[in-house]
Amino acid sequence: MKRDSIRALTASRGQDDSALRSVLVSLPGFDVEVCSNSYEQVLARGGLEDVQAAFVYLDGIEAEGLKLVGRLMASQPDLAVFVVSEKPGTDLVVSSIRAGAADVVAADAGTADLLKHMVRLVEARRKLPGGGCHKLVTVFSPRGGVGATTLAVNLAVSLKQQTGARIALVDLDLQNGEVPAFLNFRHPYSILDLVENVGNLDPVFLQGTLYQHSSGVAVLPAPPMLEDSESLSGSDVAAVLKALKAQYDYVVVDTPPVLNDVVLPAIEAAEPLYLLTGNTIPAVRALQRVCGTLKRVGLTPDNMKLLVAGAAAAGEVTDDDIADVSRLPVSGCLPSDPTVAGSALSQGRSVFAADEDSKLAVAMSAIAARLAGPAAVVKPPQRRGLFSRFTPAGGAS
Numbered sequence: 001m002k003r004d005s006i007r008a009l010t011a012s013r014g015q016d017d018s019a020l021r022s023v024l025v026s027l028p029g030f031d032v033e034v035c036s037n038s039y040e041q042v043l044a045r046g047g048l049e050d051v052q053a054a055f056v057y058l059d060g061i062e063a064e065g066l067k068l069v070g071r072l073m074a075s076q077p078d079l080a081v082f083v084v085s086e087k088p089g090t091d092l093v094v095s096s097i098r099a100g101a102a103d104v105v106a107a108d109a110g111t112a113d114l115l116k117h118m119v120r121l122v123e124a125r126r127k128l129p130g131g132g133c134h135k136l137v138t139v140f141s142p143r144g145g146v147g148a149t150t151l152a153v154n155l156a157v158s159l160k161q162q163t164g165a166r167i168a169l170v171d172l173d174l175q176n177g178e179v180p181a182f183l184n185f186r187h188p189y190s191i192l193d194l195v196e197n198v199g200n201l202d203p204v205f206l207q208g209t210l211y212q213h214s215s216g217v218a219v220l221p222a223p224p225m226l227e228d229s230e231s232l233s234g235s236d237v238a239a240v241l242k243a244l245k246a247q248y249d250y251v252v253v254d255t256p257p258v259l260n261d262v263v264l265p266a267i268e269a270a271e272p273l274y275l276l277t278g279n280t281i282p283a284v285r286a287l288q289r290v291c292g293t294l295k296r297v298g299l300t301p302d303n304m305k306l307l308v309a310g311a312a313a314a315g316e317v318t319d320d321d322i323a324d325v326s327r328l329p330v331s332g333c334l335p336s337d338p339t340v341a342g343s344a345l346s347q348g349r350s351v352f353a354a355d356e357d358s359k360l361a362v363a364m365s366a367i368a369a370r371l372a373g374p375a376a377v378v379k380p381p382q383r384r385g386l387f388s389r390f391t392p393a394g395g396a397s
């Protein structure tokens, strides 16, 4: 069964939080991480973007504790704040809820009580805009080796982290699909199995056929044998993508650097299509050719987000040149970071697991956050000025 992840903290003034912590970390169906803090430590934290639940101990320091609840809610309205008390009475419940707390829990609360709160928290997160949005998001680069698969894989992982929504990642690079290597897994099933059962793609079948990665992303690999991939048609792929879109909130598609019958359905139905280009003359020439074709298939610039890879490296062409040639604004950039990209790939994990503070990880999170919009409840770290490289809302969304 899929487990939901929650990061929580406790805030106390010397009260013992061990009973609550041990119940939280062993809740069935959840992976709860709990970090103990004093009031001062909580107030000193730069941000609480990575935390979904806070438990504030209040006994003996009620006024101060309620003030902390108010400050937590003001700084992060998405946070579920619970007041913890040895003997929660009616007055405390009223004053806590007035201060913005989600509820009051007893210091010796048991599994059933805390489970109820955590299930509500997760369900509320799912109901945010983005839960149920059913978007197909395609990553395409007109030239190979620019970082399209790196972007698709990490966009899917970051969307999961930030929204908790149902995410599928499809490897449409039927000849050289490398998504399993990027996420370090082997799986007996592939897109072929969905094509063969296209009339029967219910949630149970999909759950059993897609690889359930530990990040929470469900992955559909490319066929293991080259000759198998040749039997797939554009209409097969269109049918599979349609079925996945009906079951998942976001379907992120990785594509090879060619526009063929199999790739076109993912490009035509994308919202948005991330068009990734390098900042070299051959890459920009390839971009120019592809933009002409995309226009002819009727893809509107509204559905395309142009991203420039390798922007920190000395490029041969500027963002303005790229925008001129493609007639698309540059929505954002992915910094060149061979160390983090290489270490993530060689270890088969995301760039966030390799180094979540790296410029590349921050840039990837920012793209996912813009795509998710208000559904991004875990906001990306706002540092290193990288956000300034993205156009305002409506840009790299």
Ligand SMILES: Nc1ncnc2c1ncn2[C@@H]1O[C@H](COP(=O)(O)OP(=O)(O)OP(=O)(O)O)[C@@H](O)[C@H]1O
Pocket (backbone or CB within 6 Å): 141, 143, 144, 145, 146, 147, 148, 149, 150, 151, 173, 255, 256, 257, 309, 310, 334, 335, 336, 337, 338, 339, 341, 342, 345, 360
């Ligand atoms: N932002 C980046 N900075 C530096 N290196 C990167 C970056 N993104 C990807 N790479 C590296 O570039 C190589 C190609 O990456 P990736 O496979 O994601 O590109 P691709 O466009 O999907 O290539 P292909 O055309 O083979 O499918 C990998 O070694 C990867 O680690």
Ligand SMILES: [Mg+2]
Pocket (backbone or CB within 6 Å): 148, 149, 150, 173, 178, 254, 255, 256
């Ligand atoms: Mg690739």
